[in-house]
Amino acid sequence: MAELVAVVAASHAPLLARDWDLFDEPLKARVGAAYRTLGAHLAAARPDAIVAIGPDHWTNFFLDNLPSACVGVGAVHGGPPEPFMAGFGRETLAGDAALGSHLVATALATGFEPSISHRLKLDHGFCLPLWRMELDPLPPIVPLVLNCLEPPMPSIARCAAWGRLLARAIATFPGPARIAILASGGLSHSIGEPSMGTIDPAFDAACIAAFETGGDEAVATFLEEALPAAGNGGHEVRTWAVAHAAAGGNGFRLVDYLAIPQVYVGCAWATWTPTTKDDAL
Amino acid sequence: MNTDYALSKLFFDLQNPAAAAAYRADRAAVLARYELEPEVRRAVLADDVATLAPRVNPYLLRYYCSAAGMSDADFLAQIRRLG
Numbered sequence: 352m353a354e355l356v357a358v359v360a361a362s363h364a365p366l367l368a369r370d371w372d373l374f375d376e377p378l379k380a381r382v383g384a385a386y387r388t389l390g391a392h393l394a395a396a397r398p399d400a401i402v403a404i405g406p407d408h409w410t411n412f413f414l415d416n417l418p419s420a421c422v423g424v425g426a427v428h429g430g431p432p433e434p435f436m437a438g439f440g441r442e443t444l445a446g447d448a449a450l451g452s453h454l455v456a457t458a459l460a461t462g463f464e465p466s467i468s469h470r471l472k473l474d475h476g477f478c479l480p481l482w483r484m485e486l487d488p489l490p491p492i493v494p495l496v497l498n499c500l501e502p503p504m505p506s507i508a509r510c511a512a513w514g515r516l517l518a519r520a521i522a523t524f525p526g527p528a529r530i531a532i533l534a535s536g537g538l539s540h541s542i543g544e545p546s547m548g549t550i551d552p553a554f555d556a557a558c559i560a561a562f563e564t565g566g567d568e569a570v571a572t573f574l575e576e577a578l579p580a581a582g583n584g585g586h587e588v589r590t591w592a593v594a595h596a597a598a599g600g601n602g603f604r605l606v607d608y609l610a611i612p613q614v615y616v617g618c619a620w621a622t623w624t625p626t627t628k629d630d631a632l
Numbered sequence: 633m634n635t636d637y638a639l640s641k642l643f644f645d646l647q648n649p650a651a652a653a654a655y656r657a658d659r660a661a662v663l664a665r666y667e668l669e670p671e672v673r674r675a676v677l678a679d680d681v682a683t684l685a686p687r688v689n690p691y692l693l694r695y696y697c698s699a700a701g702m703s704d705a706d707f708l709a710q711i712r713r714l715g
Contacts, residue, residue: 409692413644414637434649501689543690545715547708583690 353450353524357396358598358623359389360534360591363405363479364614369435374613383483385607385620390484392622398531400447400491402454402517404590405476405535406499411468418466419505420513422458423494424451429472436475439482444473447491450524454493457520463513471496476587480535490531497593499536499586507574510589511567514596518625532625534594536587538608540616544583550610554581555617558588562603562621567596584616591621599626636687638667639676643688643696652699659700681710 367382374382393401410432412418426448430441451467458465471494481489495513498504505513521530538558539551554577561573570592578585595603602624610617642663646652655662663673675683679702685693697707 409644409647409689409695414635414640432647500691541690543685543692543694543711545685545711545713547690547694547711 353521353526353528353530355518355521355532355597355625356398356529357393357531358594358625359392359531359621360594361386361389361480361484361620362537362616362618363476363535364540364611364616364618365433365435365475365479366614367479367483368438368475370613378611378613381607381609382611382618385609385618386480386483387485388606389480389620389622390486393484393486393531393533396531397529398490399528400450400493401531401533402450402493402495402521403477403481403533403535404495404497404593406587406590407496408474408476408500410472410474411496414501417498417501418496419498420463421466421468421471421496422451422455423471423492423496424448424455424467425469425471427470428492428494429470431474431478432472433475436478436482439478441478444478444481444489445491447493450528450530451493453524454495454517454520457523458516461516461519463516476535480533495593497589499589500583504586505589507571507578507589507592508567510592511571511596514567514593514598517593517597518599532594532597534590536590537585538588538617538619539581540584541582542584542615546582548612548615549582550612550615550617551581551585552610552617554585555608555610555619559605559608559619559621562591562595563605566600567592570595570600594623597625598623601626633686635689636669636672639672639684640688640692642666642668642676643692646699647695655699656701681707682714685711685714
């Protein structure tokens with residue numbers, strides 16, 4: 352059976368691509384180092400595939416059809432369509448159809464009904480961290496898109512349940528595969544609202560403390576109360592709640608935190624030490 | 633206020649760079665393809681962020697204003713006035 356070998360989370364921001372060359376060297380060095388630390392952590396775990404959890408920034412889904420959760424089961428995903436992501440240089444990314452299908456089958460067998468997609472486009476939410484982490488080669492990706500942009504959104508408790516489901520699906524995936532998890536999004540930020548540009552370091556610190564010390568219920572209680580005041584972009588912390596639960600809430604380590612007004616985001620990078628396979632079953 | 637589907641669809645579609653270029657070249661021609669309420673159409677033509685903001689997802693509003701050619705500074709100034 353497969354093994355969950357690493358769990359990491361990172362913020363993303365379009366301007367970390369579009370305006371990168373405008374930033375001063377210390378900022379680029381610090382942000383680049385944070386992403387590369389996650390990349391080295393992942394590389395050391397030698398993953399055969401990465402389950403990547405992120406929002407969809409109106410790339411695949413619209414008001415016509417807006418799933419709460421969608422699993423990318425394709426063997427190939429489209430690369431980021433945003434022009435500012437051209438530097439990533441990938442028109443497509445490899446998927447892992449077998450792992451994606453196993454995740455969906457495990458979900459359906461245990462009370463989850465995700466949407467599925469055989470050809471997602473992975474926007475900057477997925478690809479900015481993958482780019483900046485400098486993974487080479489880039490393992491196949493199984494995307495889990497969570498609605499973090501348009502209300503109503505999945506509850507934090509449901510996100511935690513998704514995390515436990517991911518751990519269970521990985522632990523029951525036939526074969527010796529080594530699987531990692533990447534969560535992308537948050538922390539506090541506000542986009543297109545009157546509060547746009549506001550970063551809330553106090554929320555971000557409390558959020559980090561919740562992941563450092565809390566179990567799924569404590570994290571859910573904190574986030575359900577605090578997220579509404581953390582800017583609409585803060586809802587992406589749902590992806591971190593998934594990762595936290597997938598790791599059994601174990602071994603959270605903050606790699607770095609930096610409020611970056613130039614990109615409007617309270618940026619954080621972190622790793623977890625996943626609990627053993629038996630705990631996931 | 634309820635979400636304005638037609639306005640949201642316009643903003644969603646203009647994420648495509650070619651569509652955005654066509655829109656910047658001839659707004660009226662593109663707008664004719666969307667069933668916008670007259671008040672909303674006027675607001676779009678006037679870059680009236682205050683009227684548009686309650687009707688769409690904030691991310692789509694942000695994307696639209698960029699696609700329409702508004703600078704980040706102009707957008708920030710307009711949206712922050714609504715706070």
